[in-house]
Amino acid sequence: MKPIEIEKVQEILQSYENKEVYVHLETTNGAYASHINEKAYNVGAFIRNAKLAYSKATIVGDGKTYRVGLKTELGWVYAEGLSDWIINEDEQLLLAGHDREGRLMVALEISEAPFK
């Protein structure tokens, strides 16, 4: 993945507006967090292949990390801490944020076909 280029990502997010898309949304600090450090908490959530449509997409950020909000008919999809992006060979938009060791902390991915 490469550092987010906000104009390009904004344009791609908008290209999916009002279409039926599949979303992967995830945040994690790993299954070993409280094993390695007893003061840490294990926290994580993911939803894979949520089928939805959004009417408005916006990416906002300070040049390093970004937030994305997708406005749906009845609610929102939100991700914070995104820093990297890529369009992969399956033409899926992948956005992710990594810690300083390169471990994934958050991911928001959008695809017109279901994720495998």
Added chain:
Amino acid sequence: MEKHVVVIYPHPDDEAFGAAGTIAKFRDEGVPVTYLCGTLGEMGRNMGNPTYANRESLPGIRKKELIKACEVLDIELEMLGYRDKTIEFEDKEEIAADLKGYLDKIKPSLVITHYPDYAVHPDHNAFGAAAIDAVAQMEPEIRPTIWAQAFSNDHLEALGMPDIMNDITPFFDKKLDAILAHDSQANLSLNQQRPNEDPALDAKERAKMRLGMEQFYTWKF
């Protein structure tokens, strides 16, 4: 001597970090070893260091790494196709039946798996429990021995000392090669300085301290 050893863990690299020295010792003795690997570690956090994988490319990368690690260890591999992080939510009886199908075919004399409730990751605990169920369903006279691996911080307190303690330092280089085959996962785990470790030791010495002994509890039915 064991006839055939089956290793049952959920993730690519569990075999390398957890049992590669023991596996290498069995292979050195000419004992066949089969790894039943539950998932492709699809939800792993480590994306290589520096990062080269992403959530969608990770399963394919880890599959190749798993195949390579099994080549390094010279063992048979079966990939069972479950999904990382979800094993505990599947029907335990179905997973046990799936595992039993392999065990009925392979007829191992020893099964190595995780100790349910004392193996930290929910996938470890659930897959270990299913493996033990599968063995429990076999007729007592053909039932393999089970070595169950526990490493939660409270395991010694709860279970006492493990009865199987394999000093695998003679096979440590092989174990390291197996770990390094899991390139996207290996570096951080190997090099990370844990709070309880002597910072004066270099990474390999630390790894040897941490990974040079492989311990198991013989399961009692």
